[in-house]
Amino acid sequence: MDLIYLLDLIGTFVFAISGIRIASRINMDVFGASVVGFVTAIGGGTVRDLLLDSHPITWMADMTYPLVILAAVPFTFLMGKRLNNYSKTIFIFDTIGIALFTIIGMEKALSFGFNPFIAGMMGMISAVVGGVTRDVLCREVPLIFRKEIYATACLAGAIIFYLGLELSLPENLNYLFTTAVIITIRTVSIKWNLSLPKMKKV
Amino acid sequence: MDLIYLLDLIGTFVFAISGIRIASRINMDVFGASVVGFVTAIGGGTVRDLLLDSHPITWMADMTYPLVILAAVPFTFLMGKRLNNYSKTIFIFDTIGIALFTIIGMEKALSFGFNPFIAGMMGMISAVVGGVTRDVLCREVPLIFRKEIYATACLAGAIIFYLGLELSLPENLNYLFTTAVIITIRTVSIKWNLSLPKMKKV
Amino acid sequence: MDLIYLLDLIGTFVFAISGIRIASRINMDVFGASVVGFVTAIGGGTVRDLLLDSHPITWMADMTYPLVILAAVPFTFLMGKRLNNYSKTIFIFDTIGIALFTIIGMEKALSFGFNPFIAGMMGMISAVVGGVTRDVLCREVPLIFRKEIYATACLAGAIIFYLGLELSLPENLNYLFTTAVIITIRTVSIKWNLSLPKMKKV
Numbered sequence: 001m002d003l004i005y006l007l008d009l010i011g012t013f014v015f016a017i018s019g020i021r022i023a024s025r026i027n028m029d030v031f032g033a034s035v036v037g038f039v040t041a042i043g044g045g046t047v048r049d050l051l052l053d054s055h056p057i058t059w060m061a062d063m064t065y066p067l068v069i070l071a072a073v074p075f076t077f078l079m080g081k082r083l084n085n086y087s088k089t090i091f092i093f094d095t096i097g098i099a100l101f102t103i104i105g106m107e108k109a110l111s112f113g114f115n116p117f118i119a120g121m122m123g124m125i126s127a128v129v130g131g132v133t134r135d136v137l138c139r140e141v142p143l144i145f146r147k148e149i150y151a152t153a154c155l156a157g158a159i160i161f162y163l164g165l166e167l168s169l170p171e172n173l174n175y176l177f178t179t180a181v182i183i184t185i186r187t188v189s190i191k192w193n194l195s196l197p198k199m200k201k202v
Numbered sequence: 203m204d205l206i207y208l209l210d211l212i213g214t215f216v217f218a219i220s221g222i223r224i225a226s227r228i229n230m231d232v233f234g235a236s237v238v239g240f241v242t243a244i245g246g247g248t249v250r251d252l253l254l255d256s257h258p259i260t261w262m263a264d265m266t267y268p269l270v271i272l273a274a275v276p277f278t279f280l281m282g283k284r285l286n287n288y289s290k291t292i293f294i295f296d297t298i299g300i301a302l303f304t305i306i307g308m309e310k311a312l313s314f315g316f317n318p319f320i321a322g323m324m325g326m327i328s329a330v331v332g333g334v335t336r337d338v339l340c341r342e343v344p345l346i347f348r349k350e351i352y353a354t355a356c357l358a359g360a361i362i363f364y365l366g367l368e369l370s371l372p373e374n375l376n377y378l379f380t381t382a383v384i385i386t387i388r389t390v391s392i393k394w395n396l397s398l399p400k401m402k403k404v
Numbered sequence: 405m406d407l408i409y410l411l412d413l414i415g416t417f418v419f420a421i422s423g424i425r426i427a428s429r430i431n432m433d434v435f436g437a438s439v440v441g442f443v444t445a446i447g448g449g450t451v452r453d454l455l456l457d458s459h460p461i462t463w464m465a466d467m468t469y470p471l472v473i474l475a476a477v478p479f480t481f482l483m484g485k486r487l488n489n490y491s492k493t494i495f496i497f498d499t500i501g502i503a504l505f506t507i508i509g510m511e512k513a514l515s516f517g518f519n520p521f522i523a524g525m526m527g528m529i530s531a532v533v534g535g536v537t538r539d540v541l542c543r544e545v546p547l548i549f550r551k552e553i554y555a556t557a558c559l560a561g562a563i564i565f566y567l568g569l570e571l572s573l574p575e576n577l578n579y580l581f582t583t584a585v586i587i588t589i590r591t592v593s594i595k596w597n598l599s600l601p602k603m604k605k606v
Contacts, residue, residue, distance in 0.1 A: 023549070024603035031556060032549025033603040035532075046455070051248070053257040055457040060522050080606050118262050128237075132339070137536070139545055141341055145225070145234025152233060199226035199235040202282050253450070255459040320464050330439075334541070343543055347427070347436025354435060401428035401437040404484050 004100065004175065009068050011097020014090055016041040016072035019134045021083070024076075026138050034073050036137055041069045043130035048105050048122050052112050095153075095186050099179040101127040102154045103161055110165075120158035127154045149189035152196060157182040206302065206377065211270050213299020216292055218243040218274035221336045223285070226278075228340050236275050238339055243271045245332035250307050250324050254314050297355075297388050301381040303329040304356045305363055312367075322360035329356045351391035354398060359384040408504065408579065413472050415501020418494055420445040420476035423538045425487070428480075430542050438477050440541055445473045447534035452509050452526050456516050499557075499590050503583040505531040506558045507565055514569075524562035531558045553593035556600060561586040 019040030023033035042059045049057045059065035076083065083090070105126030109119035128151055135142040143150075157178045164174035188194070221242030225235035244261045251259045261267035278285065285292070307328030311321035330353055337344040345352075359380045366376035390396070423444030427437035446463045453461045463469035480487065487494070509530030513523035532555055539546040547554075561582045568578035592598070 020603065021606050024605050026545060027602055028545075028549045029600035029602055031600050032546070035549065035555075050252060050454060051259055051262065053255075053457075056518075057455055060455065060518060063519070063521065066521065066525070076606060077604065080604050083606055114258075114262060115265070117265065117268065121268070136338060136540060137546060137549070139341065139543065141228060141230075142234070142339060145230045145237065145339070151237075196231035196233050198229055198231055199222065200279065200282055201226050202223050202278055202285055252454060253461055253464065255457075316460075316464060317467070319467065319470065323470070338540060341543065343430060343432075344436070344541060347432045347439065347541070353439075398433035398435050400431055400433055401424065402481065402484050403428050404425050404480055404487055 007093075007096055008100050008104065009064060010093050011100055012041045012065055013068050013072050013075075014093045014097055015130055016069040017076050017083070017090065018094065018131070020072060020076045022134060022138050022140075030073070030077075033076075034070070036134055037072055037076075038066075038069050039137065040130045040134040041065070041072075043133040044101055044105070044126040044128060045130075047129045048108065048126045051125070052109060052114075052122065054108065054112065092183070095183045096179060098127045098150070098154060098186075099157055099182040100175075102157050102182070103175060103178055106158055106161055116162045120155070120162065123158045123161075124151060124154045127151075149185055149194055149196065153182045153185040153189070156185055209295075209298055210302050210306065211266060212295050213302055214243045214267055215270050215274050215277075216295045216299055217332055218271040219278050219285070219292065220296065220333070222274060222278045224336060224340050224342075232275070232279075235278075236272070238336055239274055239278075240268075240271050241339065242332045242336040243267070243274075245335040246303055246307070246328040246330060247332075249331045250310065250328045253327070254311060254316075254324065256310065256314065294385070297385045298381060300329045300352070300356060300388075301359055301384040302377075304359050304384070305377060305380055308360055308363055318364045322357070322364065325360045325363075326353060326356045329353075351387055351396055351398065355384045355387040355391070358387055411497075411500055412504050412508065413468060414497050415504055416445045416469055417472050417476050417479075418497045418501055419534055420473040421480050421487070421494065422498065422535070424476060424480045426538060426542050426544075434477070434481075437480075438474070440538055441476055441480075442470075442473050443541065444534045444538040445469075445476075447537040448505055448509070448530040448532060449534075451533045452512065452530045455529070456513060456518075456526065458512065458516065496587070499587045500583060502531045502554070502558060502590075503561055503586040504579075506561050506586070507579060507582055510562055510565055520566045524559070524566065527562045527565075528555060528558045531555075553589055553598055553600065557586045557589040557593070560589055 016037040019037040020033045023036035028036065042065065045058050049055070102123040104123075106119045106123035109122035110116070114122070132142040132145075160181045161174060161178040164177060169177070218239040221239040222235045225238035230238065244267065247260050251257070304325040306325075308321045308325035311324035312318070316324070333352075334344040334347075362383045363376060363380040366379060371379070420441040423441040424437045427440035432440065446469065449462050453459070483490075506527040508527075510523045510527035513526035514520070518526070535554075536546040536549075564585045565578060565582040568581060573581070
């Protein structure tokens with residue numbers, strides 16, 4: 001499971017970077033950008049833990065998370081525009097992060113005795129709330145509500161993961177397969193510029 | 203009490219519709235609109251439960267709520283503009299929802315041993331937070347902070363309900379009377395275009 | 405410790421005023437302004453208590469807080485523009501509030517067994533979240549993310565306070581010294597118009 005922990009940390013790091021970058025574009029200072037990075041990285045897990053009444057909150061009990069996020073601030077600052085050269089790598093790890101946050105959120109909710117539907121919601125909340133809070137703090141209409149198949153990918157991943165549990169797939173395989181599905185859906189949807197239908201205005 | 207449960211579900215459904223509609227007007231996709239509908243419908247109760255430390259959160263323990271909210275998405279989509287023909291019916295059920303959320307929130311807080319003042323606040327939070335979160339996600343200055351006697355109606359309802367408890371009114375009667383007061387205040391204030399005084403700019 | 409309780413209440417009062425004033429400028433009604441005042445004053449402590457799983461939430465258990473906040477509404481209304489004549493006094497008590505919220509948040513987190521780093525974060529959250537929520541509700545990019553050494557002052561205060569604990573300074577002295585540091589940093593930074601560096605846009 002150490003690989004999963006490592007990937008979870010990398011996902012956290014990449015989420016923090018995404019927050020810091022968006023904050024930097026609206027002229028925030030270093031502190032503001034750090035806060036937005038922090039909230040982007042831990043927002044989803046925090047809301048999940050509060051809803052599940054799971055204490056201590058994950059990042060409050062494992063200092064690795066806050067430190068990884070803090071490290072993202074000078075990293076982003078030093079890399080600057082060069083980050084654009086790594087957008088594919090960032091995209092991959094961002095998507096792996098989304099996948100893992102979904103899976104970990106689901107597993108946690110299931111272990112608390114919630115049904116698969118609620119567990120799927122907790123998985124999606126883990127993956128999605130950080131980005132939504134980032135956008136609210138930066139006064140954007142949350143990105144995932146307008147573009148990208150981001151959340152749909154989580155949803156599909158959650159369903160696949162649950163099926164894997166029901167079919168008693170080996171855990172590693174189930175992780176791998178779920179992550180692959182999420183990466184595939186997100187990549188394909190971006191490549192072919194797919195998006196969900198807009199709601200009719202009513 | 204089954205009637206109250208039914209009305210609570212209808213209120214949830216109508217709150218979800220209000221979220222979905224506002225989301226649809228700012229060009230959200232189906233997923234975004236669903237999230238906004240969800241948050242509008244369960245936001246108030248969730249914050250109330252977190253503040254009271256009441257777990258599991260209501261909608262996480264009773265699947266009827268999430269299912270009713272999910273049903274609101276295709277319903278709103280299929281009804282489309284025709285919803286405008288039912289704006290009076292929607293208004294009535296929305297107001298009944300507000301009234302019930304206020305009462306249920308108060309009763310819960312009182313049963314947790316909080317005093318009537320805090321219980322009244324929990325009632326108002328139950329009724330109001332969903333709509334506020336909806337407006338923040340859609341980048342509006344929250345509607346209830348600018349227009350309508352919405353929250354004042356909740357406040358009056360909370361006071362009436364507490365008086366009913368103190369006077370040992372039969373529960374059904376107290377529910378009915380409180381709801382009637384809230385509906386009356388809201389209807390009258392809209393009909394006569396009443397609103398609270400603005401704050402002086404200071 | 406009675407002086408600290410008194411200053412904490414004054415800080416709460418001044419935070420509420422700041423919320424009410426900003427709300428009044430964007431044309432909110434009396435109710436909206438009251439809510440924004442409330443959230444500004446108790447937002448930080450509430451999020452801290454939820455994260456620490458500390459129940460009941462402080463202001464739900466001690467009615468003095470809600471009453472002090474409620475009193476801020478007519479006070480702000482009656483004072484009106486005259487508040488501008490007292491901006492120095494308000495600034496002092498606002499800063500004392502920030503300092504005390506930081507210290508009290510830290511002490512609470514430490515008493516819950518969290519390490520000094522997490523405790524420092526809880527202190528800053530106590531001091532900062534109310535203002536951030538106020539700005540989100542009023543559709544501003546949160547002020548502290550753009551201007552002022554506000555949060556840096558909290559951070560410095562948190563470090564000083566922790567050093568004081570480690571050095572077993574008498575509690576009163578530690579409170580006094582920490583507060584003095586925070587007031588000094590904030591005053592100097594405003595006087596000399598210091599601010600944190602902006603993030604480079606990336």
